[in-house]
Amino acid sequence: xxxVKVSVTFRHTQPTAPLKQYAEEKVHKIGKYFYSPLxxxxxxxxxxxxxxxxxxxxxxxxxTIHGREETAxxxxxxxxxxxxxxxxxxxxxxxxxxxxxxxKD
Numbered sequence: 001x002x003x004v005k006v007s008v009t010f011r012h013t014q015p016t017a018p019l020k021q022y023a024e025e026k027v028h029k030i031g032k033y034f035y036s037p038l039x040x041x042x043x044x045x046x047x048x049x050x051x052x053x054x055x056x057x058x059x060x061x062x063x064t065i066h067g068r069e070e071t072a073x074x075x076x077x078x079x080x081x082x083x084x085x086x087x088x089x090x091x092x093x094x095x096x097x098x099x100x101x102x103x104k105d
Contacts, residue, residue, distance in 0.1 A: 001031050001032050001034075001035075002031045002032075002033075002034035002035055002036060002037060002038045002060070003031070003037045003038070004027060004028050004030070004031040004037075004038045004040060005037065005038070005039050005040065006023070006024045006027045006028070006040045006041075006042065007040070007041050007042070008020045008023050008024065008042045008043075008044065009041070009042065009043045009044070010044050010045070011043060011044070011045035011046070012045055012046045012047070013044065013045065013046040019044065019074060019075070022075060022078060023042045023044065023054075023078050024042075026078055026079070026082045027040045027042060027056065027058075027082070029082075029086075030058065030082070030085060030086060030089060033086075033089045033090070033093055034060050036060055036061045037060070037061075038058060038059070038060045039058070039059045039060075040056065040057070040058050040059075041056070041057045041059075042054070042055070042056050042078075043055040043056075044074055044077075044078075046074075047070075049072075050072050051070055051072075052070065052071060052072065052073060052074045052077055053068065053069070053070040053077060054068070054069055054070075054074060054077035054078045054080075054081045055067070055068045055069075055081065056068075056081050056082065056085050058085060058089075063092065065085055065088045065089060065092070067081045067082075067084040067085040067088065068081065069081035069084065
């Protein structure tokens with residue numbers, strides 16, 4: 001499991017501790033896929049009442065993954081964007097595993 005460094009930024013909204021903690025917990029779960037240190041930047045913004053946006057950028061060694069999702073609720077936006085990011089990470093890991101297997105054969 002990798003060491004995950006998370007920074008959370010709020011735009012056009014007041015920062016709240018529960019929202020920040022929720023985002024950090026979700027990002028820390030992605031650390032199980034990495035062995036190298038992982039930097040994560042989460043941007044939570046409110047454009048209007050119906051449009052709240054969560055963006056996540058992960059940076060690991062030679063890998064950058066970005067996800068963006070907008071919904072009417074920031075908590076659901078965080079959930080959806082983390083699902084997208086986790087899917088991208090799994091896809092990358094699967095491709096890397098297949099490449100290593102081809103090299104060994």
